[in-house]
Amino acid sequence: MLKSKRLATLPIPDLTAEFAVLDSQQAGGEYDAFTFGSWSSHVLANGSGSAKDTAFRPHDEAITPTELGGRLPGIMRLVTDHFATENLQWVRVFALQDGILAPHVDFLEFDEPGVRLQVPLRTTTEALHSEDDLVYHLRRGEVWQIHTTVPHSARSGSGPGRLSLCLDFSGTGFAPEDVIRDAVPTEQDIHIVDRQPPSAEELEKLLSCGDGMTPSTLRSAFRPFAAMHFERRASARDTFDWYVRAAERSGDPRLAEKAAAFRTYCIEQRAYKEVFDW
Structure with a gap:
């Protein structure tokens, strides 16, 4: 509801x-x-x-x-x-x-x-x-x-x-x-707006962007994850779960940590005037 x-x-x-x-x-x-x-x-x-x-x-x-x-x-x-x-x-x-x-x-x-x-x-x-x-x-x-x-x-x-x-x-x-x-x-x-759940193929295509993720592309890579939330039936929290999973596929643990920190900043905890450091 x-x-x-x-x-x-x-x-x-x-x-x-x-x-x-x-x-x-x-x-x-x-x-x-x-x-x-x-x-x-x-x-x-x-x-x-x-x-x-x-x-x-x-x-x-x-x-x-x-x-x-x-x-x-x-x-x-x-x-x-x-x-x-x-x-x-x-x-x-x-x-x-x-x-x-x-x-x-x-x-x-x-x-x-x-x-x-x-x-x-x-x-x-x-x-x-x-x-x-x-x-x-x-x-x-x-x-x-x-x-x-x-x-x-x-x-x-x-x-x-x-x-x-x-x-x-x-x-x-x-x-x-x-x-x-x-x-x-x-x-x-x-x-x-009526939306259908993402197919397995669509979700795999989204997650695969993590294969080439780098520190310089980490921020811009988030946008398609947010877009999927509008195009397919998924929760806002799914957006961040997918993003973290994709960052983990980069093989760089720092990127997965940063992706998880962005989830915390957006929906869990942040301080007044705190600026997220990409």
């Missing part, structure tokens, strides 16, 4: 001009270890008002728009018109184009996970999310509470980059539905 929840659907205005502003921003950021392809986290509001303050953390400050947030009044108005902001700590837009995220667990660095809502602003049917062994599509305007404490991922195709509004709220003592205002009825079924 999908643990993430679709809470509502919002009417999204024409934000074409503001999408162009986001598309012009430099890619990259605080979480490069998780990303393959083009992925960025654009901070529109946080506790400091500084666009350089990009590493997520809980805070007690009043939320303040960044310079980028000031250039995106339509998106910021979408936030203030449709969400109660008393517990709101971060407003970001995640941009993903021809990219994929390593399956990961959020908030491993913190004692309390908080509440994360996402609203796709621009998307295509090629833009997918995953949660454990399920893959699903978030439609434009749907408000989702993302279940962040199980391994999850996202993938986008080569067309226009997916832009998703991400709102992080502090605490867990409130119903996420209560912070949403003026939603429209949600009539469509949740879009779950």
Whole structure:
């Protein structure tokens, strides 16, 4: 069963001009270890008002728009018109184009996970999310509470980059539905993607990439493992198990150790602002 929840659907205005502003921003950021392809986290509001303050953390400050947030009044108005902001700590837009995220667990660095809502602003049917062994599509305007404490991922195709509004709220003592205002009825079924298990031949082809794996290719070699999770029915944890098995086939125990360390970093344990050393 999908643990993430679709809470509502919002009417999204024409934000074409503001999408162009986001598309012009430099890619990259605080979480490069998780990303393959083009992925960025654009901070529109946080506790400091500084666009350089990009590493997520809980805070007690009043939320303040960044310079980028000031250039995106339509998106910021979408936030203030449709969400109660008393517990709101971060407003970001995640941009993903021809990219994929390593399956990961959020908030491993913190004692309390908080509440994360996402609203796709621009998307295509090629833009997918995953949660454990399920893959699903978030439609434009749907408000989702993302279940962040199980391994999850996202993938986008080569067309226009997916832009998703991400709102992080502090605490867990409130119903996420209560912070949403003026939603429209949600009539469509949740879009779950049907996938078949990988065949023995497909799995062997994937694992065989470990035969020629080297320290310089270890990072780039992970992407097809993450892609298999979206294309065939498998859990996010299978992604890492396969990756470690492939690294073991390289004959270099250091590569298998590094692959296992990447699994730990993504879904088991990491420190605040810890950077994974490939």
